[in-house]
Amino acid sequence: MSGATAAEDVYATIEESARLLGVDCAREKIWPILTAYGQGLADAGMVLSVATGATPPADLDYTITVPAGGPDPYAVALSEGFVTEQDHPVAHLLEDLGARVPVSEYFIDGGIVSGFSKVYAHFPGTPLTVSQLADIPSIPPSITDNADLFARHHLGNVAMLGVNYQSRTVNLYFAHLPEAFRSAHNIRSLNRELGLPEPQGPSLAFAQRSFRSYVTLGWESPRIEKICYAPAPVRDWDPSALPVPLDPRIEKFVRSTRCTYSDRPFVIAALKWSASGQHLNLGPYIRLSPLLRNLLHEVTGELL
Known part of the structure; x- marks a missing residue:
């Protein structure tokens, strides 16, 4: 499949999914991003996701893998x-990170309404400790400020880093979470230390199944702005197992969005907490990159 054909196919899927959700989809906002990163699009992984809370949903997010051996994704976004x-450390962070760890693949992230938002570097084969991250010159000082908090709450290995250039914030994705992290006491006390509501009931049970967890922080303040708990991806998902009720349009979107590797x-x-409250992000993987296939096989045992 050529890059142009892949871009048309990806756009068609985004447009169909937006229609299911009732979100306006403007080709002129999405197409330039698909074509800019079209070199690896035929083999790219992709997930579509939507946030609960707004009725109808306010946006549809898309996250697409970008090969590590291709053009620098931040340089492409600039050009x-x-x-x-x-003139800010955020502009140098991906370059500084790449000089210290072999990046397996990148991701770009955007919304069909909000536009381009982030670039992620994924390095699951060589996760970095908090202290190793803190040695990167352009990393936010808030990572060092929160090193003790991370240690107390069993957050040790970072396998992915996301950079939001508009908000000048960073997401740290912690992997290989130990059982001690998933204890009810630890999760409640972690949210409490962040000044966020303690998870209760179904939300707590959901957070205790976390496969990865991420935090959002920046350069201007030591405060952690957001925390997210994410169980491993599943097939045959059960909406009743989620900690929040779903708008029927979201359930239809998840069930009906077509994917390239299976009908399942x-x-x-x-599940995320921030100053604006709790909300859930939910969505299907519609394409799988080779690395995503391997990671999902390790998590689920399924051959893809």
């Missing part, structure tokens, strides 16, 4: 005008 050049897509769900 295409998706982000603006900044893997579905990812992530």
Whole structure:
């Protein structure tokens, strides 16, 4: 499949999913991003996701893998005008990270309404400790400020880092979470230390199944702005097992969005807390990159 054909196919899927959700989809906002990163699109992994809370949903997010051996994804975003050049450490973070760890693949992230938002570097084969991250010159000092908190709550190995150039924030994705992290006491006390509501009932049970957890922080304050708990992706997902009720349009979107590898897509769900409250992000993987296939096989035991 050529890059142009792959881009048309991906756009068609996004457009269909937006229709299911009742979210306006404008080709001129999405197409430039698909074509800018079209070199690896034929073999790219992709997940679509939507946040609960707004009725109807306010946006549809898409996350697409970008080969590590291709053009620098931040440089592409700059050249295409998706982000603006900044005299700030955020502009150097991906380059500094890549000099210290072999990145397996990148991801770009955007919303069909909100536009381009983030670049992620994924390095699951060589996770970094908090202290190793803290040695990167352009990393936010808030990582060092929170090192003791991470240690107390069993957050040790980071396998992915996301950079939001508009908000100048970083997401740290902690992997290989020990059982001690998933204890009810630990999760409640972690949220409490962050000044966020303690998970209760179904939300607590959901958080205790976490496969990965991420935090959002920045350069201007030591405060952790958001925490997310994400169990491993599942097939044959059960809406009744989720800690929040779903708008019928979201359930239809997850069930009806077409994927390229099976008629039973893997579905990812992530529960997030921030100053704005609790919400769930939910969506199907519609394409699988080779690395995503391997990771899902390790998690689920399924051959894909």
